[in-house]
Amino acid sequence: MQKIPNIPFHRPVIGSEELAATQRVLESGWITTGNECTLLERECAEALKARFAVSLSSATAGLHVAIKLGNLPQHSRIAVSTLTFAACGHVIIQAGHIPLFVDIAPDSFHMDPKLLEAHIIRYRNTDHPVSSIMCVHYAGEPRYIDEYAGLATQYGLWLIEDAAHCAPLTNKEHSYPKKDVAVFSFYATKPMTSAEGGLLCTNEEQPYIHAKILRSHGISQETWTRYKKESSAYDVVSDGYKYNLSDVHAAIARAQLLKQHTLLKARERIANEYTALFTDGEGIILPNPVHPVHAWHLFVIRIVSKNISRDTLMKTLAKAGIQTSIHFRPLHHHSYFSHYVKDTLPYADKLADEILSLPIYPGLSHKDIEYIVDTTKKALAE
Numbered sequence: 086m087q088k089i090p091n092i093p094f095h096r097p098v099i100g101s102e103e104l105a106a107t108q109r110v111l112e113s114g115w116i117t118t119g120n121e122c123t124l125l126e127r128e129c130a131e132a133l134k135a136r137f138a139v140s141l142s143s144a145t146a147g148l149h150v151a152i153k154l155g156n157l158p159q160h161s162r163i164a165v166s167t168l169t170f171a172a173c174g175h176v177i178i179q180a181g182h183i184p185l186f187v188d189i190a191p192d193s194f195h196m197d198p199k200l201l202e203a204h205i206i207r208y209r210n211t212d213h214p215v216s217s218i219m220c221v222h223y224a225g226e227p228r229y230i231d232e233y234a235g236l237a238t239q240y241g242l243w244l245i246e247d248a249a250h251c252a253p254l255t256n257k258e259h260s261y262p263k264k265d266v267a268v269f270s271f272y273a274t275k276p277m278t279s280a281e282g283g284l285l286c287t288n289e290e291q292p293y294i295h296a297k298i299l300r301s302h303g304i305s306q307e308t309w310t311r312y313k314k315e316s317s318a319y320d321v322v323s324d325g326y327k328y329n330l331s332d333v334h335a336a337i338a339r340a341q342l343l344k345q346h347t348l349l350k351a352r353e354r355i356a357n358e359y360t361a362l363f364t365d366g367e368g369i370i371l372p373n374p375v376h377p378v379h380a381w382h383l384f385v386i387r388i389v390s391k392n393i394s395r396d397t398l399m400k401t402l403a404k405a406g407i408q409t410s411i412h413f414r415p416l417h418h419h420s421y422f423s424h425y426v427k428d429t430l431p432y433a434d435k436l437a438d439e440i441l442s443l444p445i446y447p448g449l450s451h452k453d454i455e456y457i458v459d460t461t462k463k464a465l466a467e
């Protein structure tokens with residue numbers, strides 16, 4: 086009997102560099118936020134060509150902090166694409182704001198800038214105006230970033246870039262943040278990982294100082310500084326959270342940072358192979374990025390076949406040993422977020438039944454890709 090392959094949705098690239106980095110920190114006598122985090126922040130800021138970077142326990146933490154840094158009016162609205170992860174909706178509500186879930190633009194996976202502007206104008210003279218835009222660089226493509234930044238400048242809004250899917254941090258054609266703050270994720274499945282972790286970058290000093298205080302219980306001096314005996318006293322100067330990154334995680338992130346371009350090249354190879362092997366239009370729509378920068382964190386195809394639904398195809402692929410995923414069930418489809426939505430969001434509603442994320446990670450071989458494509462094509466043809 087032929088053995089069924091086992092192709093997971095994701096497999097991180099962990100080599101001897103990450104193992105050595107972890108061991109180095111574990112044996113050092115200091116394993117939480119300290120020198121490794123400082124070095125990671127310095128190296129990331131340099132890679133980003135941003136003035137400041139702050140390491141955090143997750144991108145979720147980073148997005149929460151990013152909202153707080155805007156000093157936004159209480160109960161104001163924060164506009165965000167509905168096609169995103171739950172973290173975005175949660176942090177908006179947790180920070181005392183109202184999520185404004187915006188539909189995506191036709192033929193994209195990104196918040197529609199035209200609709201966004203209509204919402205900004207619609208709520209302008211209400212008790213709950215739009216005060217901030219949280220734009221999601223879906224799959225790692227910062228599409229419409231110039232439009233979002235233009236609107237943020239025109240209407241005086243705080244721009245938070247959810248760059249959780251983005252790596253490398255260095256790109257010739259794009260720099261983060263475009264305006265105020267950008268937040269990256271180092272979660273296990275992300276293009277650059279430290280198992281868990283996040284990073285916020287900004288070019289302004291005040292938000293940088295504030296972010297460091299917020300991530301450490303609102304305390305003016307972090308434990309590492311006190312440990313180094315620079316000062317034993319500390320003061321709680323603001324509200325705050327337990328959002329710091331450990332040095333163990335920072336060391337893994339530093340090892341990954343050195344590989345960021347190699348990791349991207351591997352994902353680009355896979356995206357190119359998928360694109361060459363699939364036939365656009367025969368029951369599927371392939372991704373059509375327009376921005377020159379793309380992290381290829383996700384390779385999302387749309388199933389528009391008359392023969393098979395996305396859900397049945399997903400089950401067929403699972404039976405054939407191919408694990409796939411969905412990014413995302415739109416937030417307004419979830420019971421907790423649904424009552425924040427007044428309008429219909431037709432493009433996201435349609436995409437919700439069509440999108441399918443295929444495996445894309447450096448360990449995927451050409452043979453794996455051929456098998457994924459052949460199995461998908463067969464299922465579409467049946």
Ligand SMILES: Cc1ncc(COP(=O)(O)O)c(C=O)c1O
Nearest residue numbers: 143144145170172249270271272
């Ligand atoms: C678009 C988006 N934003 C934020 C997050 C949260 O990232 P983290 O797991 O680092 O908190 C994710 C995680 O999957 C995400 O996909």
